[in-house]
Amino acid sequence: MSDSFDQISQQLKRRHRKSARLKWLSMGALGLAGLFLLWFFTDMLIKGLPAFQQAYVETEISYSEEAAKDARQAIDSDLIPIVSRTEIRSIPLLLRNEPDRIGSRETRWLLANSEVDQYLKGHRSKLSDKEIATVERLVASGQVEQKFNSTFFTQGDSKRAESAGILSAVVGTIMTMIVTLAIAFPIGVMTAIYLEEFAPDNRFTQLIEININNLAAIPSILFGLLGLAIFINFFGVPRSSPLVGGMTLALMTLPVIIISTRTALRSVPESIRHAAFGLGCSRWQVVKDHVLPLAMPGIMTGSIIGLAQAMGETAPLIIVGMVAFIPDVGASFTNAATVMPAQIFTWASEPEKAFVEKTAGGILVLLTILISLNASAVVLRKKFERRW
């Protein structure tokens, strides 16, 4: 008899051990996902933070007659391989615009070459031994320094890593998002109102519902094909423009806005509708004056989340040509533009090593914007959420 007791308790122990193992295993899976997130963000910070620092050289510029013709005469010949060529090239232009400067001298901090910058950050660089010696001497005398990289936030794209900035992409993103929101928000909210408040429950309504759920799961690149074949080739919307990008993204964001608006409308209790109907309101008056204001926080939250999603989208925009090289910052709906994710993609495909840092820096800017958008959505929801 005691034999089987031992057997059973041993069996029980085994079973409980197995049960505990499942708990640890599932906890480990969750931990793994969290660890990945930690790894990912650390990696991005390590790679991207240096992009906000850039090497500058304190240079004496002599605005002589010769410099107006050949900019290389303006600065010390030792510094020519060290200072960024974008800076050197801008000297004759400056002199043409302000001729009274000719004959004067000036000491300024100029952008250093990306090779110098990479060398100072401890990466491999293509500098020759002589140039390295010059850089070391200048660092010792305090004439080469790492400073905050304002170029990155005030300039457009450039083929030279040191003068590439993200501003044109930020402006492009803003323009594109204006178009997206201007189309997707009204249409999405109207669709949701129709489905939730007006539509009879028939085949047609069900078709629309299934269709919306399906649209939400269609690969984003197919929206790009639609944009290319219909918006660009058929309607003749200018390629690469924020207009066509915004329209394409609007169709993609539509299901997100519709679904979240429907949830928000559904959370408004029936009693409010009944009370309004009881006072003699028509259906539209009920919706406009009572249901919609109460659902607005939820609708806004959903729209912000949809906007954040659209902002990070790249694939459809590549198809409609929004990966253009945009050196000048300009706000137009119909000219070629680029957006932040597309800029990241372009920089990621540059072979130069210095662009890896720029890419990661651009990613940090994008992630910061996305995280603050999502956080504001959460705050909005927390602040206005009502339990009925």
Place this chain on the structure above:
Amino acid sequence: MMQTNQLLLIFCSVLLILGLIAFFVGRSKAARLRASGSSMYAQPDQYAWFAVLSTAGPAVLVGTLGAFVLLLLGAEIHPLYLLSASLVVAAAGLAVGVVQVRADFHARKAIERVIRWVLAGAALISIFTTFGILISIIFESLRFFEMHSFWEFITGTTWNPGASFLAAAGRGDGSGAQFGSVPLFAGTFMITLIAMLVAVPIGLASAVYMSEYAPSKLRTIAKPVLEVLAGIPTVVYGFFAAITVAPIIVNIAGFFGLDASYNNAVAPGVVMGIMIIPFISSLSDDVINAVPDSMRQGSLALGMTKGETIRDVVVPAALPGVISASLLGMSRALGETMIVVMAAGMRPNLTANPLEDMTTVTVRIVAALTGDQEFESAETLSAFALGLVLFAVTLSLNLVSVIMIRRFREKYRVNNL
């Protein structure tokens, strides 16, 4: 073009003025009628809004429909005529709107009807979007299949569009171009398989932990943190896979004496899998929570341990939901573009070795549409044929997923899934 813009501006301002006239004339007429003592169905403002609607509505409708028809027929009619026609309609609408201001006219009901139609029209846009996608990919693929046989596309094992580029440029006859999509689909399924091998176990286990074990405090933190994984833009994941993960995979493979390409399929697969985890965990979590507690109680009452209950009762009951979530995740992985564009290879490669470089359907779509090519070339059109297959596959996965989740919902009478 500039002239059209100016015309449009003039049109809009005239329409605005007409609308304002309609509003004020309608309102004053209604107010006068009411002041004269007749009892009316609606408020003066409602009559005024009806007049505005009857002025602007038909005019805008005529304008847009007309422009669309002109574009469709390719007719060369100056936009001036179209816009003036629509202004005439607006004037007529204004007259009708003002005449309709009568005591026995139900202005509020009329507005209601118009609004209902406008809202239904907005709802139709989503249908149009699906049709738009379908039409664009079907028409262009048909043109592609006129050039290359469908059978070759489905069964061919060589994807070599290079020569078709020459043919489109007027050099060569394009006979060298081969569009056999098997290697592309093999690559796509390989990367998707790797992604699912990562995402399904981790996603399901996380869901089990969150719904069955985790204290509610941890749950409220863990759920949004997992959602962050889904919110990171795919271009960022692509960069991460190419720059950070791929070299690690190469090093690990090298440690075992294996030769791995820097564009191997494992790196994008693993990163894609991590991206999909929240899709699977979030839906699975909801489904596991929806499994009725009576089943857990029954199992525990029979002497099962908690682990056995979860493994043998809860998860099997939730299985349709879990499968449905996995299918959704799979359709997401098949259509994912940026991660593979940045981290996977460009070379169509029919192989079972995930350490080699291989390309996917979406990579070839992007490659075909970003080069400087004539739109008519077979390579450009092949992107649409690939898109068509992608659409068909993801659509069927989504539909099966919807059906599975509906079955689950009906079985356990859950409403909020």
